[in-house]
Amino acid sequence: MPEPQPQPLGGEGGARRRVVITGMGAITCLGLNVPDFWQGLLAGRSGIGPITQFDASAYPCRIAAEVKGFDPRQYIDFKEARRMARCSHFAVAAARQSLEDARLTTPFANEDRVGVLLGTGVGGLPEAIEGIKTMQEKGGMRLNPFAGTAILANMPTFHVANTLGAKGYNSTVVTACAAGTQSVGEATAVIRRGAADVMLTGGVEAIVCEMAIAVFCVMRALTTRNDEPEKASRPFDANRDGFVLGEGAGILVLEELSHALGRGAPIYAEVLGHAANSDAYHVAAPDPEARGAILAMREALADAGITPEQVDYINAHGTGTPLNDAAETLAIKQVFGEYACKVPVSSTKSMIGHAMGAAGALEAMVCALTIRDQIIHPTVNYEFPDPACDLDYVPNQARPALVDITLSNSFGLGSQNACLVLGRFRA
Structure with a gap:
């Protein structure tokens, strides 16, 4: 198979619209913002510990990389938050952080040119399980009326767009572990082809729940190094024995270059x-x-x-x-x-x-x-x-x-x- 050949950085004839990263927001097990996340990584600090979101004592893996201390009410109206899954809480919080970091304010000057494209593997799985439990114990008419929408994979994307008033290109990438990376790539393509000037993009997940742990345990995909959670995730080490399930959100603001330069935006890097x-x-x-x-x-x-x-x-x-x-x-x-x-x-x-x-x-x-x-x-x-x-x-x-x-x-x-x-x- 012939190898793909490198193309000029600016595209054919230098005409391709350039895309830069101007803002970032993060909700993670190492911290609830980008600086804390980054400093934790540089310090080599592990965010992995015993599972607290349910009783995992019956499972071979009893540890996870949980987000701790997160309060959605810091970012979302309480009434609105009740209509959302935890993954949507993470997404809206990280999106608000990314806009502030990019020095963008709402309402947007041109809301039709601002899009949202997020990735997720599952969406609101814990909320779906909770809904099933409610039906079994109390009957279907006792369900939260927003249970049906909260579990959908596209809801984090919707809630970010709805909360911020982004009325441009909107889509959700659902490609499991590749979704976050693919969403950034697809959002770049949207800007390159001229369908948007600004894209909020990234990924979100919140599935530290009994079903997810059970499924991955049955697959024998998770580590069983429960006694030393901080040493359990061992990529490339000879004694690695499986991954540790995590959760969180990462949202990036992508901008077409002239749009970013025109408003004096900070630029972290270019998507090449x-x-x-x-x-x-x-x-x-x-x-x-x-x-x-x-x-x-x-x-x-x-x-x-x-x-x-x-x-x-x-x-x-x-x-x-x-x-x-x-x-x-x-x-x-x-x-x-x-x-x-x-x-x-x-x-x-x-x-x-x-x-x-x-x-x-x-x-x-x-x-x-x-x-x-x-x-x-x-x-x-x-x-x-x-x-x-x-x-x-x-x-x-x-x-x-x-x-x-x-x-x-x-x-x-x-x-x-x-x-x-x-x-x-x-x-």
């Missing part, structure tokens, strides 16, 4: 390229030859108009499962060749677990912050090398580095692959 595809291999396991992941990385680099040797940092999917980490390492080595051992690779999930649909969005933010601050957060709990995972994973300590271009990988259930390339903004 993206790609998404499918392994079409297995519902839960990665292709052992990593063909889809390889192609997604190559196509994202080609879309950015760069070669592998220009990438200064890779934010890995890095879940901590035996199969995924080995397959991703193989894919990186195939794409980067001899340079693979020289480019730093780290896993955000080593500290915040796997936030599913929110993961890729939070990791895109990590890449933008890495470019801004010229420092790479570590992969914590990397203690025992695995011959199948033999790259530079930035073990256990943050590392200052010259970073102009980053690659972020997300590979999800259902054979979903998505990759995103960010770069330092240059006029």
Whole structure:
């Protein structure tokens, strides 16, 4: 199969509309805003602990990366909050933060040119389960009248648009673990083709509930290292035994470059390229030859108009499962060749677990912050090398580095692959 060829950074003839990141907001297990999230990562602090949202004592995995201390009433009217699922609470909160960070105010001057495109893996799963429980115990007529809408996967997108008055392009990406990364890529495409000037994009998930833990335990996908929660997520380590379920939201403000410059907006980074595809291999396991992941990385680099040797940092999917980490390492080595051992690779999930649909969005933010601050957060709990995972994973300590271009990988259930390339903004 011929490799995709790099294209000029500005697109054919330099005519492609450039897209920059001007604002970010985050709700995470490490903190309820971007600065706390980022400082926690740089310190190598784990946000993983015993599950508190339900009694998990009957399950092999009893830990998760829960969001603690979050009060939706700081961002949402109490009456409106009752109509939303927890995932929508996270989304609206992170979106409000991102607008403030971008120095954008509402009502928007041109509301039809502001869109919302979010990713999620499941939507309101805990609320759906709660509704079923209410029906069984009290009857269907005792349901919350908004239960039917709260559980829908597109509701976080709706509530962000409705709360902020964004009446432009609106869509939801539901591609499991790849959804956050793919949503940023798709939102970039919306701006590139002229359908919007501003997009609020990213991902959200809030499924730390009994059904999710039970399902992943039955799949044997979760770690059972319950006695040391902070050491349980071990991407690329020889003793890794599964991922840790997380939750949260990451929302980015994307803007067409001239729109951002025209209002003097702060610019974190430029979105240079993206790609998404499918392994079409297995519902839960990665292709052992990593063909889809390889192609997604190559196509994202080609879309950015760069070669592998220009990438200064890779934010890995890095879940901590035996199969995924080995397959991703193989894919990186195939794409980067001899340079693979020289480019730093780290896993955000080593500290915040796997936030599913929110993961890729939070990791895109990590890449933008890495470019801004010229420092790479570590992969914590990397203690025992695995011959199948033999790259530079930035073990256990943050590392200052010259970073102009980053690659972020997300590979999800259902054979979903998505990759995103960010770069330092240059006029």
